Amino acid sequence: NTGRSLDTKYANALRELYQLNVANRYRKESGRTLQGLLSFSQQFGSPHKDLKCIHIAGTNGKGSVTCKCAKALRDSGFSTGMFVSPHLNTFRERIQIDGQYISKEDVCRLMIPLLEKHEKEDFFL
Numbered sequence: 001n002t003g004r005s006l007d008t009k010y011a012n013a014l015r016e017l018y019q020l021n022v023a024n025r026y027r028k029e030s031g032r033t034l035q036g037l038l039s040f041s042q043q044f045g046s047p048h049k050d051l052k053c054i055h056i057a058g059t060n061g062k063g064s065v066t067c068k069c070a071k072a073l074r075d076s077g078f079s080t081g082m083f084v085s086p087h088l089n090t091f092r093e094r095i096q097i098d099g100q101y102i103s104k105e106d107v108c109r110l111m112i113p114l115l116e117k118h119e120k121e122d123f124f125l
Contacts, residue, residue: 010104013107013108013111020115051081056069066082070096071099074098081096092107
């Protein structure tokens with residue numbers, strides 16, 4: 001069953017990601033470097049360099065401000081990508097293109113190679 005296989009891959013990818021997040025919380029702060037992350041990104045062609053971004057930061061309201069900005073841009077004819085964290089109901093709501101959640105297929109297609117690469121080379125060190 002393809003659906004069950006996809007659901008299993010998706011669940012396994014999220015489990016690995018969440019375990020990675022927990023493991024990184026316990027590292028020495030000095031072990032994480034921006035250079036390590038940029039080096040990792042370069043191995044995938046530095047995709048961030050081709051994006052025009054609005055980075056919304058602060059203590060409160062980031063999610064709602066992000067959603068309102070994305071909607072205003074879409075209403076003005078722009079295509080939007082949005083990343084928010086944490087999620088409320090499903091991991092997929094964290095990553096949206098033009099208001100649509102990322103598919104389980106795309107989560108697996110994009111995340112599994114990143115997790116495999118990270119397993120071989122810890123990019124935070």
